[in-house]
Amino acid sequence: MASSKVELTSQEKELFKYTNERKYEEVKRLLTTENLSVNCVDDDGMTPLQHAAYKGDYKLCKLLLDCGADVNLTRHSSQYSSLMFAGLSGKVDVVTLLLENGASVSSTNSINKTASQMAAFVGNHNAVSAINNFIKSEEIEYFTQINGLETEPKLPSHLCQVVHKMAIMTNIHPVRIAMYIQNNLSILENIQKVIKVFDLLREKKYKDEGNELLSLKFHHLAFVLSYCEKFCGELKTKQAKADSDKDLLTVLIKHWLKSDKNGLQEKLENFLRQDIKEYPFLNNTLFQQLVRTLTSQNVSNDVAAVSILTDMISHQRSSDEVYLCCTCGEPYAEKKCSACKAVHYCDKNCQKLHWFSHKLACPELSKLNKETKSDEQITSTKCDESQSSSSAVPSDCGNESK
Structure with a gap:
């Protein structure tokens, strides 16, 4: 349903401008000193909260909600809600904030998709997980x-x-x-x-x-x-x-x-x-799906019960390029073991907890890592030499073609 074109006041135009520019103090000044409706909408039917949610700006969203923004107001031309925009942004803290303030998880847009489905469509699985696991x-x-x-x-x-x-x-x-x-x-x-x-x-x-x-x-x-x-x-x-x-x-x-x-x-x-x-x-x-998956796996396989169960709950597929903490399974674990570079941790505490077990495998993993790097360097050198020889054109090649 297309929204009807609205005539914004100069202050409302400023509110949308500063919201899109993420200027918190200016938005706060307008909302606290001017007689503005925090639920005003632009030509696309979007509210300031929807713009802030799409930007993934937690602080702005919190300000707008504190000033009375309606978390479920939907006048967008395609019936997108604030939660849908937050899901598209992929910012879990914003998604959770909206959920805590009563955002509907069941409302659908013009193509009959929920916020969770929209987040899944663009690959924001952490946002999907936050929505699917939320209870009031x-x-x-x-x-x-x-x-x-x-x-x-x-x-x-x-x-x-x-x-x-x-x-x-x-x-x-x-x-x-x-x-x-x-x-x-x-x-x-x-x-x-x-x-x-x-x-x-x-x-x-x-x-x-x-x-x-x-x-x-x-x-x-x-x-x-x-x-x-x-x-x-x-x-x-x-x-x-x-x-x-x-x-x-x-x-x-x-x-x-x-x-x-x-x-x-x-x-x-x-x-x-x-x-x-x-x-x-x-x-x-x-x-039933969980049991079928588990019974098709041998215990010696790399895919263990912990990954199957947590993948199902978190909506994070094992094929996704996400490093998990070897201790607690926390996603996006950027810290590596400095020796073998083969395992990831979310912090030093998790690395310390896992060391008693990892120290037995670390030397062998370090050796494999060095061998892999050596093989990669050899392959890279051969490729460089091949490219160099193929790009060098003999001086008489042009004459022969003539």
């Missing part, structure tokens, strides 16, 4: 209230924000989850209550909403939490001195990261296969 904080708040015949809420109110952040995580690698618990030990102190919340969400998402992805994810979160409790509890009973919960979780992380001579993290592999095996809703088509 109110869904967690519900469990902090007394409902029905309950005498107390299922979840302490101080855990609402912590559990919500966990619920919308896009990286659900068990190590990443354990590290999140290390930074939020209140989860471990109330772990049975948190597990119960995720169990209830698993059932609600599948039975009431038909959201197979989130049902699988919440089952996985509950399973990881249960194992953390069990592992740490068993360690405490075995040890003479009591380690802190944070240290016990570090032991668990290293338990998962330990590799065999082929580089397979067998403990983690077996843990995840049991995780999937215990999912209760067998008619879930994503679950």
Whole structure:
């Protein structure tokens, strides 16, 4: 539906100009000193928020939302929403900000595509993952209230924000989850209550909403939490001195990261296969797809359960050119092992955690890396020589052709 042409005031023209130029202070001045509607639209039906979302400017989007911008206002000529523009920009922080402010994930544009589908179309898989994994904080708040015949809420109110952040995580690698618990030990102190919340969400998402992805994810979160409790509890009973919960979780992380001579993290592999095996809703088509993929893989293959499961949740295909942290699976891990250059990490902490296992393979990987570089140099030299000889034209060649 094409938008009707509108006549903008001079101040509104300035608002759009400064928004597109990303001049935060000027936009703030106009919105706070001039009597402007933050929801005004230009000739294409775009609002300032939609322009800021397309630019991927978090700070500007936050300002516009704080000034009353309607996150779901859609007068665009092709019915694009602010969330669609944010998905096209690929900026996950902007996508999350809009979601937190009530952006609709189900609205469609003139070609019947949602924001998630538009982001997927242009290859912004992190934005897709943020949209597909999002639930409103109110869904967690519900469990902090007394409902029905309950005498107390299922979840302490101080855990609402912590559990919500966990619920919308896009990286659900068990190590990443354990590290999140290390930074939020209140989860471990109330772990049975948190597990119960995720169990209830698993059932609600599948039975009431038909959201197979989130049902699988919440089952996985509950399973990881249960194992953390069990592992740490068993360690405490075995040890003479009591380690802190944070240290016990570090032991668990290293338990998962330990590799065999082929580089397979067998403990983690077996843990995840049991995780999937215990999912209760067998008619879930994503679950069936997951099982088919896993049963077609031999455990010695490079593709392990952790990558298959996390790829499905994060919408990040294994073929994508994205380096994952060898410790926690975080994407876009730019830090490399300085010796072998073969493995990636998201930070020094992850590199330090993985070293006990990686140091066994590092010398061989370093050797392979040097041999590969040597072969590449030889190939490059031969190519240069070949190009040089082919480009050198004999002096009498021209005469012969005559």
